[in-house]
Amino acid sequence: MKQLETDVIVVAAGLSGLAAAISAAENGASVIAFEKANTTGGAANMGMGPLGIGSNIQKHQMVSLTPFEAFRKHMSFTHWNVDARLVRDYYAKSGDTIQWLEEMGVEFFGAMPAYAAPETMKPYATSEATWHVVKPIGGGLPGPRCAGAMMKCMTERAEELGVQVLLETPVKKILVEDGKAVGVIAVDKNGEEIEARGKAVIIATGGFGANPQMLKEQTGFEWGKNLFSFAIPGMTGDGLNMAWEAGAGKTPVTIELMYQIPDNMAHFAIEGAFRQPCLWVNKLGNRFMNEDGIPNTTFTGNAIVAQPDHVCYSIFDAKLLKHYKRNGPDIQSHVHPHDIYQQFDEAMKAAFAEGYEHVCEADSLEELADKMGIDKEGLLKTVEEYNEDCDNHYDSLFDKDRAFMQPIRSPKYYACRQYPGGYGTLGGIKINHKTEVMTDEHKVIPGLYAVGVDACAIYGHTYPFILPGNTMGFCLNSGRIAGENAAEFINE
Ligand SMILES: Cc1cc2nc3c(=O)[nH]c(=O)nc-3n(C[C@H](O)[C@H](O)[C@H](O)COP(=O)(O)OP(=O)(O)OC[C@H]3O[C@@H](n4cnc5c(N)ncnc54)[C@H](O)[C@@H]3O)c2cc1C
CATH class of the missing domain: 3.90.700.10 (Succinate dehydrogenase/fumarate reductase flavoprotein, catalytic domain)
Structure with a gap:
């Protein structure tokens, strides 16, 4: 078995995984990211852009929505049924995250609402101008897959910071010793097992939109019969199953409907x-x-x-x-x-x-x-x-x-x-506002973090389309938060 050692191990190099890897590396940690697919970016390659609130782009467009206004809207929309600290920290960071992306070379068309609601439906249905739509590589109009340009910039930034991205190398198990996460077991494309040891592990595997059996068990929907989602290959719930096996608590799981x-x-x-x-x-x-x-x-x-x-x-x-x-x-x-x-x-x-x-x-x-x-x-x-x-x-x-x-x-x-x-699934792994994984008894598992849709239980029953770009927004910002906290945890 091959042996590797690093500070931070990131399980997957999709949107939230790359955000976590970049942020941990920017904060001084050495990072290895294991990615199941033969490319980085995950489902985000299919999309158009993330939420940001209080970005410079919005200021130039005279969009006046503040993070606290968004926070209040979000909490009313979800009837306060979700983690207010996590929602607050996410929105507070989201404007700066747009600048962070721009510094990596990501270009945006601007911030826009996703749709206009009729007057009679406005209180809980109006879309705010939070969706920062990415300019596609080589120009052209906004449309599906234009966020691929963002994933390219993020991948290049990770490489520039020395993050080692191992493609076609899925993680199979989280190693836990004395109640702490200490590494992972992965398998490379030749079938050889790798034991990677690290001081922190960040899970970011993108949910289980491509696992019909788990969809039925966890959400009741039958794929191909009464649900037709973007079943992106590889999104089979690996992160959730490995985290639960490692002792993580469970949150409700919904479809991003x-x-x-x-x-x-x-x-x-x-x-x-x-x-x-x-x-x-x-x-x-x-x-x-x-x-x-x-x-x-x-x-x-x-x-x-x-x-x-x-x-x-x-x-x-x-x-x-x-x-x-x-x-x-x-x-x-x-x-x-x-x-x-x-x-x-x-x-x-x-x-x-x-x-x-x-x-x-x-x-x-x-x-x-x-x-x-x-x-x-x-x-x-x-x-x-x-x-x-x-x-x-x-x-x-x-x-x-x-x-x-x-x-x-x-x-x-x-x-x-x-x-x-459905775009995919939302939630499954219980985390706190620092993205630390918790047991069902709210006890932190030291060194273990979960981000992106694997841990996105902040929407309650219904996706808050009133603040569009929200899944990419959560994935990016939870990733950044995890990277920063993991780097700090290591220094402690
Ligand atoms: C068509 C489409 C359009 C969308 N448009 C938008 C939009 O405009 N705005 C918005 O906010 N959201 C949008 N979304 C949703 C958004 O793209 C996703 O919610 C987001 O990309 C999820 O990020 P993530 O990091 O959680 O997972 P992903 O970005 O999907 O990354 C997960 C990664 O995990 C890898 N992986 C899985 N298992 C393992 C394993 N065992 N080991 C290692 N790696 C593993 C996968 O290969 C993948 O690369 C869209 C989604 C789709 C499908």
Whole structure:
């Protein structure tokens, strides 16, 4: 067995792992990061940008939100059901972390809200301008994967500081002696075991979004049936299982919930085209929310979970499609392409040709109900009532924004199934505000830290999309906090 020795061992070189490694090295520690994949960056390579509050960018944009205002919003949103010290420390650090990233060469488009909530939903639904969207390598527009540029800069910074990143070398076990974390066992790409000894171990393995069995056990969702998440290979819950085996306490685990069509990245234009405030019904044909609220993907995900079989359908007709094609989407997501309706006919043709079963077009509402598996009588009754409300310019059921009250009565009809979706899992390992791992009895396990989504139990039941960029924000800042505390612990 190969032997290694260092000050700080970081288990994974994704977003929070790299933040922890850089911060420990900046504070004088020698660091080895073990990474399971053949590249660094983890799920963050897929995203767009982190939260920051009080950053210089926001000051230049005259965004006045302070860390304490965000803290109060967060704590009201979660009903104080989470660790206030950890939330406070995270937001207090988050503005400085944006500058810290800029110093590494990360460039941002600016700070923006993720969506605009309708007036009637504002108190708990309005998104603040906290999302610092990263400029992609080589320029271009904001969009999925642009945060890859941030991961590249962070990887380069870690290397510059002498952090040893061992790729394709998953950690299998945390070594605990006399109640203290003293190292790890890893396996390199040739299958050789490595025993690495260190004075502190930081776990950062990104949750278990790609482990259907753990998803079912821990959250009740069945992947591919009533949950379609970004199951990024490698996110199999290793950190949680190793930490629990080492004596860590457990927190509740949730999904970072949103909604999506199955295999959405392969049908991205279609997903964007149907993510509009048209007519949304459940399997019974009943409306279940005011559709102007769908830009809040978390609230909409929750609403879909509350429907029979966790599924709903968004429906529009030929007249509405013509309106979208002419004027663009009623709601422009920051994520989907700008020209979704220019791509629509081709994308639908391709989807039908490959037998993709989650969209349909039909000459009648009856045919649409049959094709999608919606209760026919329920749908016809709903459409009749909805069209009458549209004619009266008033949504008597949910008070939806009048601008979006467009009747559904001009064939062809188009529909798409929407399911709960998830970016990944949140929580599992119990930590305190210093990111030290604790037992169920709140006793610190000396030398053991956990960061990122493995330890992110600060959202309670629902992801606070009101402060967007929050998972990357937590991952970066918990990583920085852990690196600083681990370096201090070693010096003590
Ligand atoms: C499509 C998409 C878009 C997103 N967009 C945003 C956004 O714009 N803003 C935002 O705030 N959040 C966004 N997120 C969420 C955010 O990217 C993640 O929450 C964040 O990257 C998680 O960071 P982490 O460090 O906990 O895990 P990750 O960054 O996923 O890193 C985990 C790492 O652990 C490694 N690993 C696993 N097991 C082991 C092991 N046994 N040994 C060694 N290494 C191991 C993995 O290979 C991986 O590299 C998005 C997520 C997705 C999927």
